[in-house]
Amino acid sequence: MxxxxxxxxxxxxxxxxxxxxxxxxxxxxxxxxxxxxxxxxxxxxxxxxxxxxxxxxxxxxxxxxxxxxxxxxxxxxxxxxxxxxxxxxxxxxxxxxxxxxxxxxxxxxxxxxxxxxxxxxxxxxxxxxxxxxxxxxxxxxxxxxxxxxxxxxxxxxxxxxxxxxxxxxxxxxxxxxxxxxxxxxxxxxxxxxxxxxxxxxxxxxxxxxxxxxxxxxxxxxxxxxxxxxxxxxxxxxxxxxxxxxxxxxxxxxxxxxWAEAASVGATRPGDLMLMYGTTMFLVQTVDRPTRHPGLWATTGVLPGSHCLAAGMATSGAVIEWFRELTGGPDYAELTAQAAAVPAGSDGLLVLPYFAGERTPIFDDQARGVIAGLTIDHGRGHLYRALLEATAYGVRHNLTTMAEVADPARRVIAVGGGARSLWTQIVSDVTSCAQLIPEQTIGACYGDAYLAAVGVGLATTADDWTRRAGMVRPNPGATTRYDQYYQAYRELYPATRPITHRLAALATESATAR
Structure with missing residues (x-):
């Protein structure tokens, strides 16, 4: 070893x-x-x-x-x-x-x-x-x-x-x-x-x-x-x-x-962990208890610490669903196809509420929407639009956090999608740079750190994070995404009555079977 x-x-x-x-x-x-x-x-x-x-x-x-x-x-x-x-x-x-x-x-x-x-x-x-x-x-x-x-x-x-x-x-x-x-x-x-x-x-x-x-x-x-x-x-x-x-x-x-936040040292006020996984999750450490009706306020992992948290109901889950739906191509192939598509996916916009949504809308009856689809769009467009949809969701949550807390001074990306086109799209949509740590194993690594602190082999001042790189926003893409983000924010209230009706009909159908 x-x-x-x-x-x-x-x-x-x-x-x-x-x-x-x-x-x-x-x-x-x-x-x-x-x-x-x-x-x-x-x-x-x-x-x-x-x-x-x-x-x-x-x-x-x-x-x-x-x-x-x-x-x-x-x-x-x-x-x-x-x-x-x-x-x-x-x-x-x-x-x-x-x-x-x-x-x-x-x-x-x-x-x-x-x-x-x-x-x-x-x-x-x-x-x-x-x-x-x-x-x-x-x-x-x-x-x-x-x-x-x-x-x-x-x-x-x-x-x-x-x-x-x-x-x-x-x-x-x-x-x-x-x-x-x-x-x-x-x-x-x-x-x-x-x-x-x-x-x-x-x-x-x-x-x-x-x-x-x-x-x-x-x-x-x-x-x-x-x-x-x-x-x-x-x-x-x-x-x-x-x-x-x-x-x-x-x-x-x-x-x-929260163990994942500890895995990359995102435990001090001003730190924000952005977790790319089955669901997208955000944890920002703040200096005092802070409340917002569209977010979760919690304690942190270190004694006396406080956090604001946000979480999307799906992110990686929708991406895997799409991969399986389209015949199971490997992610390298899908990524190459999506990278060839311009920012905004040539007018394609997705609401990623395929399992309802958590923060900041808290709507378990919300549903996924694909808007702007034409016969000219291909698999790469759809895949990129799904990645962009999760990025718009991240921006929506960051904007909500900024209503009650100072903007994060350091954003750290973790999880299985933390080294990919997905990360770049999120930076472009949010205008936030993201630190990429050397270890992106996730929560189990944070657990090991917490165990080390618990038995006296490390202190809460120690940070196991080793920086592997930084993803920075592309100003040209960010300008284009600003327009799509505004459309994204308008799409949910415009379609909410219809998707709620469809959710109710689906429940009735499933109950009747």
Whole structure:
């Protein structure tokens, strides 16, 4: 491996929407090994998006961890194995906020209900806003109630699955389930809790127990810690399953996007992480709690820090959908075709709301729109227009953030699409330069950093980021995109009544089948 086989090493594992990724690093951030397991989501009904917590979250954690320790994929011959005791600390992250109801022993009672892409609790959102007041909830929790919030989903569970609710004593997310299975501890980090609207008080930094008792009576809330805090140690049972040494420290874990921000050092006021993935996500660190009805206000990953966040419902997911729809060409071919098309895709404009939209419009009934299509447009035009659509969405979110916070001083691109034509288009549309770090592995790398801080092998002042390049906007393209962006902003309100009607008809059709 090119490193001292006795360590110390840090292990980070992230449960994403479409894959589980793990990394083994040294205390200075040098990557020794990586491992990945692809997976999908379950969509049992329109608006429902779920994960199997055992098969996806735990089994893939075990598989990835064993590969990182043995140097061999599942079923392979171990090569250059790492002694279990060489791992000095473990940290995990995962998609969130999610709702996994469990028994008092921590046993899952149903599949996990995923974050904002799962829109089943729309009626409960309306009910809670009416009961407590939308503005009052934002003032206390920092964020509006949307499909991202945990409180409405808990209320939905009470209403629609009473047999499950009767047995529910705890709730977990991907990270906290893993921490529980590794250590036996029932904890949640402050950042994840701050996305459990309206159950967390952003000002006091504690559970809003009065609201929790009314919305989810009888639910035992987890103990709160910061993501950098060690909350427990690997048990003998977990050691037998994972190959890690019993007694290894485990930190509290967090939501994947915030671990990804930590992976590139975007943790100081003025830093903004732009995550290119299945969904596009933006996290800006601010110097104080800041609220906006079109954004999420949360705590950060470092003690006492604060963030504004934005997230699109789709980005990479739509791009992959298009690739499969057009016969599965590789991305290099699609990129070459799109690069040959001028900025603006020759008059083609797309709304990327193929699964509704989160910030800043919070409309789960929004739908994708392709406008300006002619028989002269080809596959390259459509592919470029989809990339441009996500860039317009980023600009819309940045513009919204600028209404309540100073513009970001440093924008850092992360994720699978961070080194591509996509990145250049986003810079051209937004007029923002983007720093490209050397490591774009993602949240699992941030987990390793958080583990290093937790066990004292790094400090919060340390930054593992090594700069690999900078993407700067092309002024000529930016001028052209300004016109298309204005049309983009006008297209949604112009088509909203029609797309809402179509969404309702689609739901009726699916229900009737």
């Amino acid at each position: 090119g490193a001292d086989p006795t360590g110390p090493y840090l292990l980070g594992v992230d449960i994403g929407t479409s894959s589980t990724k793990g990394v083994l690093t040294t205390p200075d951030g040098t990557v020794l090994r990586t491992a990945t397991r692809p997976h999908g989501v379950s969509r049992p009904r329109p608006g429902w998006v779920e994960h199997d917590p055992d098969r996806v979250w735990w089994d893939e954690f075990v598989s990835v961890t064993r590969e990182l320790l043995t140097g061999a994929p599942a079923g392979g011959v171990p090569a250059n194995a790492v002694p279990a005791g060489a791992v000095a600390g473990v940290a995990v992250s995962g998609i969130g906020p999610c709702l996994l109801p469990t028994s008092d022993a921590g046993d899952p009672l149903r599949p996990a209900i995923l974050y904002g892409v799962d829109t089943r609790a729309s009626a409960e959102i309306t009910e809670l806003n009416q009961a407590y007041g939308a503005e009052a909830l934002i003032a206390r929790g920092g964020s509006p109630l949307t499909s991202q919030a945990i409180g409405p989903k808990l209320l939905w569970l009470r209403r629609h699955e009473p047999q499950v609710w009767q047995r529910t004593r705890r709730f977990m997310m991907a990270s906290s389930l893993l921490v529980h299975r590794l250590t036996g501890e029932y904890v949640l980090d402050h950042h994840s809790a701050s996305q459990c609207d309206p159950l967390y008080d952003l000002t006091s930094g504690s559970w809003a127990t009065d609201l929790a008792d009314e919305i989810a009576p009888g639910l035992r809330l987890p103990r709160l810690h910061w993501p950098t805090e060690v909350v427990g140690r690997i048990t003998d049972a977990a050691a037998a399953q994972t190959g890690l040494a019993a007694g290894t420290p485990v930190t509290a874990g967090t939501v994947d996007a």
